[in-house]
Amino acid sequence: MSVLEVRDVDSGYGDMQVLHGMSLDLHEEEIVCMVGPNGAGKSTVLKTVFGLLEPWSGTIRLDGEDITGMAPEDLVRRGMAYVPQVDNVFPPLTVEENLRMGGVAREDPGPVIEELYERFPLLDEKRTAKAGSLSGGQQQLLALARALVVEPEVLLIDEPSAGLAPTIVDDVFEDVRKVNELGTAILMIEQNARAGLRISDRGYVLDQGSVEFEGNADTLLEDPKVAELYLGG
Amino acid sequence: MVDFDPQLVADGLVYSSIIVLGSIGLSLVYDIADFPNFAHGDLMAVGAFGALAVHGSLGFPFPVAVVTGMVIGAVVAVLTNRVVFEPMDAGPLELLIASIGVALIYRAALMQRFGTESQSYDVGGQAPIDAAQETLGIAINVRAVAIIAVTLVLVGALHAMLQYTSLGRQMRATSANPSLARVSGIRTDRVVTAMWVIGGALAAAGGVFLGLHTLIRPRMGFDILLVLFAAVILGGIGSVYGAMAGGLVIGMVHELTPAIPVVPTRYNTAIAFVIMILILLVQPSGIAGGKTSA
Ligand SMILES: Nc1ncnc2c1ncn2[C@@H]1O[C@H](COP(=O)(O)OP(=O)(O)OP(=O)(O)O)[C@@H](O)[C@H]1O
Numbered sequence A: 001m002s003v004l005e006v007r008d009v010d011s012g013y014g015d016m017q018v019l020h021g022m023s024l025d026l027h028e029e030e031i032v033c034m035v036g037p038n039g040a041g042k043s044t045v046l047k048t049v050f051g052l053l054e055p056w057s058g059t060i061r062l063d064g065e066d067i068t069g070m071a072p073e074d075l076v077r078r079g080m081a082y083v084p085q086v087d088n089v090f091p092p093l094t095v096e097e098n099l100r101m102g103g104v105a106r107e108d109p110g111p112v113i114e115e116l117y118e119r120f121p122l123l124d125e126k127r128t129a130k131a132g133s134l135s136g137g138q139q140q141l142l143a144l145a146r147a148l149v150v151e152p153e154v155l156l157i158d159e160p161s162a163g164l165a166p167t168i169v170d171d172v173f174e175d176v177r178k179v180n181e182l183g184t185a186i187l188m189i190e191q192n193a194r195a196g197l198r199i200s201d202r203g204y205v206l207d208q209g210s211v212e213f214e215g216n217a218d219t220l221l222e223d224p225k226v227a228e229l230y231l232g233g
Numbered sequence B: 001m002v003d004f005d006p007q008l009v010a011d012g013l014v015y016s017s018i019i020v021l022g023s024i025g026l027s028l029v030y031d032i033a034d035f036p037n038f039a040h041g042d043l044m045a046v047g048a049f050g051a052l053a054v055h056g057s058l059g060f061p062f063p064v065a066v067v068t069g070m071v072i073g074a075v076v077a078v079l080t081n082r083v084v085f086e087p088m089d090a091g092p093l094e095l096l097i098a099s100i101g102v103a104l105i106y107r108a109a110l111m112q113r114f115g116t117e118s119q120s121y122d123v124g125g126q127a128p129i130d131a132a133q134e135t136l137g138i139a140i141n142v143r144a145v146a147i148i149a150v151t152l153v154l155v156g157a158l159h160a161m162l163q164y165t166s167l168g169r170q171m172r173a174t175s176a177n178p179s180l181a182r183v184s185g186i187r188t189d190r191v192v193t194a195m196w197v198i199g200g201a202l203a204a205a206g207g208v209f210l211g212l213h214t215l216i217r218p219r220m221g222f223d224i225l226l227v228l229f230a231a232v233i234l235g236g237i238g239s240v241y242g243a244m245a246g247g248l249v250i251g252m253v254h255e256l257t258p259a260i261p262v263v264p265t266r267y268n269t270a271i272a273f274v275i276m277i278l279i280l281l282v283q284p285s286g287i288a289g290g291k292t293s294a
C-alpha cells in the first residue's frame, strides 16, 4: 500500500513551472530513490510534498489522506520528516539543541534523543558543539538525526551524500538503510545515482519536471538506456 | 584624550540602559520581519504614557504601572503586526514606509489623549544618593540606580530565556533558518508573536525609563530612534546580543561626549554616529559579526 502518493502535481517558483504532471508512490517499508540531471526538479518534488511550495495542481496523500498544501509544521505531526539538501542544520545552535528542535513536535523527545546518541556516537561526542562548527559529514549526520527524533513513518531525504568524502558516503548510506530497517519508508534523492539505487527497492528517473523512467532499482540499473542517459554510461 | 570621569560613566550607564531596551526589539523585528521598524521609537512613548496613565490617573503603585506599560507595549506591538504589517505581506521598503505611518498614528493618538506638554512621573527618587556621593564622588539618584538595575534584570532574563527555555531555543532556531524551523515542526507564527511581545515589552520599559530619566513627551521615542538604529547597526543587524552590546557602546559614547575636549556637548548624537561608522569600518558586519541572535 502507498504511504505517500503524489498525483499529477504541477509546481514551481513564482511564474516558473518546474514540475509537469509529476506522479510517484512510496510504499510501506520501502526505500525509493529519485535520480536525474541537475535542475530536473528533484528537490522541488520534496519541497512541494513537504508544504514549502504550494502545488499549482494535483494531489498529495499521506496514508490515503489528502495533505496537498498542508504546512510543514503540521506534516511533521502526521509522521513525515524531511532532510533538505542544503542549510539542513541550525548553525548557531548546539548539536543537542538541534536535536531538541527536531523534537518540538512530539512529547518527551528525551529518550529518543538518547537512543540517537547511542546509534550515532559521533553526535554524542559533540553534544555541546555548535552545529556550524561540525564537518560536512557530521552536519549531514546531524540533519538526519534531527529528522529522526519524531520517529517518522515517512522520511524524505535530499542528497544525503552531497559534498561528502567517498569514505563517508558509504557510512551515510548504511545509516539510511538502518533507518529503513527500523520501519521508516524513505524517499531519497541521490546525485550519486548508482550507489543510491543500489540500496533502494525502486527508483524514479526525473527529467525536466516529470518522470522519464520508473521501476525496480535493479531493473533501472541494468537498463542500457537509463544507464546511457542518466547513470553516466 | 578622554579623562575618566565616574560621573559621566554613571550617566552613560543610565542612557545605555534605555538604548539597550529599545534596540533589542528593533533588532528582533529586523531579524524576523526583515524591515527597520520606524514605529519602534513611538512604541517606547506608548509604553511611557501607558505607565503614566496607570500611575497618575488610576493611582496604581509605580512598579505596577511599569509592568502594565510593558503589557501595553507588547499588546500594541502584536496588534500592529497583526493588523498592519502581516496583512501587507510586502517587501522591506513597503513595510518601512508603513511603519512611518504607524509611528505617526501612535504619536497622534498620544497627543490627542495626553496633550503635547511635557509630563513627568510623580515618584520622587530624584535626590542624589549620599552614599554614592561620598564613596564614588558621583551624583546618582534612586531613579538612575533603579533604571540600571531593572535593565540588568530584564536583559539577564532575556538571556536565560533565549538559552535555557524551549521557546528561547525555538526563537534562535527560527532566526537562524525559518524554513528549517518549520520543517522541524516549530510553529514559527507563534515564535514570531513571542518576538513581538518581547520587543514591545522591552521598548515600553525603555520608554518608561526614558520618561523617568528625562521627561515624558509624545516625540520622546521618535527623537531617540536614530540612536537606536545606530546601536542596532553597530551590534550587527538582527542580533539580540549585538543590540545589547551596540546599545551599551552608543549610550556610553552619547554621554561621554562632554569628556572629549573641543567638541560641544550637543554633538553627542553625531559623535555616536561617528563612532558607529568607525567601528563598522573595522568590523563591517557589526560587533556580533553578523551572527543571528544566538
Ligand atoms: N528557490 C528557487 N527559486 C527559483 N527557482 C528555483 C528555486 N530553486 C530551484 N529553482 C529552479 O527550479 C529548477 C529545479 O530545481 P531543483 O532544485 O528542483 O532541481 P534538482 O533536480 O534538485 O537539481 P540538483 O540536482 O541540482 O539539486 C531549476 O531550474 C532551478 O534553477
Ligand SMILES: [Mg+2]
Binding pocket: A042, A043, A044, A085, A158
Ligand atoms: Mg536538488
